[in-house]
Amino acid sequence: SQTIHQWPATLVQPVGSPLSLECTVEGTSNPNLYWYRQAAGRGLQLLFYSVGIGQISSEVPQNLSASRPQDRQFILSSKKLLLSDSGFYLCAWSGARVNTEAFFGQGTRLTVV
Amino acid sequence: RKEVEQDPGPFNVPEGATVAFNCTYSNSASQSFFWYRQDCRKEPKLLMSVYSSGNEDGRFTAQLNRASQYISLLIRDSKLSDSATYLCVVGGSTLTFGKGTMLLVSP
Numbered sequence: 001s002q003t004i005h006q007w008p009a010t011l012v013q014p015v016g017s018p019l020s021l022e023c024t025v026e027g028t029s030n031p032n033l034y035w036y037r038q039a040a041g042r043g044l045q046l047l048f049y050s051v052g053i054g055q056i057s058s059e060v061p062q063n064l065s066a067s068r069p070q071d072r073q074f075i076l077s078s079k080k081l082l083l084s085d086s087g088f089y090l091c092a093w094s095g096a097r098v099n100t101e102a103f104f105g106q107g108t109r110l111t112v113v
Numbered sequence: 114r115k116e117v118e119q120d121p122g123p124f125n126v127p128e129g130a131t132v133a134f135n136c137t138y139s140n141s142a143s144q145s146f147f148w149y150r151q152d153c154r155k156e157p158k159l160l161m162s163v164y165s166s167g168n169e170d171g172r173f174t175a176q177l178n179r180a181s182q183y184i185s186l187l188i189r190d191s192k193l194s195d196s197a198t199y200l201c202v203v204g205g206s207t208l209t210f211g212k213g214t215m216l217l218v219s220p
Contacts (some may be wrong), residue, residue, distance in 0.1 A: 099145035
C-alpha cells in the first residue's frame with residue numbers, strides 16, 4: 001500500500017533562517033506531488049505541484065521554492081523565512097491520472113518567531 | 114466568485130441529527146469532486162468521492178449537480194466522532210479546496 005512520510009511534525013524557526021521540509025512517498029511510481037499551506041483559520045492553499053522529476057509548477061509567488069530530486073521525494077525550501085510563512089504545511093500525492101484524489105502526509109506545523 | 118465556496122459554519126448539532134453541507138464551485142470544466150474530513154490539527158483525509166449519479170457510504174450521502182455547480186454532503190444520525198471540518202474539493206488540473214465547514218456534534 002502507498003504511504004507518505006513528512007517531517008518534521010513541528011518546527012520553530014527564527015525569522016531569516018532557512019527552511020527545508022522533506023516528503024517521501026512509498027508504494028507508488030510517478031506520483032503527482034503537492035505542497036499545500038494552511039494558515040490559521042484559512043483554507044488549504046496550493047503552493048507547488050510536480051508531475052515528474054525536476055518538474056515544478058508554482059501556484060503562488062513567494063519566498064518559498066520546491067524541488068523534486070527523485071521520483072518520490074518532494075522538498076519545500078526557503079532561504080529566509082518571514083513571519084508570514086508560519087502555518088501548517090502539507091505534502092500530498094495523487095496518481096498520475098488527472099483528477100484523482102490526493103492523500104496527505106501528517107503535516108509540519110511551522111512557527112516563525 | 115471564489116473557486117470553491119462552502120457554508121461558513123460552524124454547525125452545532127445534537128447526536129442523532131441529520132446535517133447537510135453545501136458547496137458551490139465556479140469552474141464549469143471541473144472533472145472530479147470529493148469530500149474530505151479534517152480533524153483539529155491533523156491532515157485532511159478523503160471521506161468520499163462524489164459522482165454525478167450521487168453516492169452513499171453508510172450514513173453519508175454525496176450529491177453533485179453539474180448544471181448548478183453544486184455539491185452536497187448529508188450526514189444522517191450524527192455521532193460525536195463526526196465532529197470535524199468537512200472540506201469540499203474540486204478537481205481540474207489540480208485539486209482546489211474549499212475553506213471547510215466545521216461540524217460540532219454534542220451529546
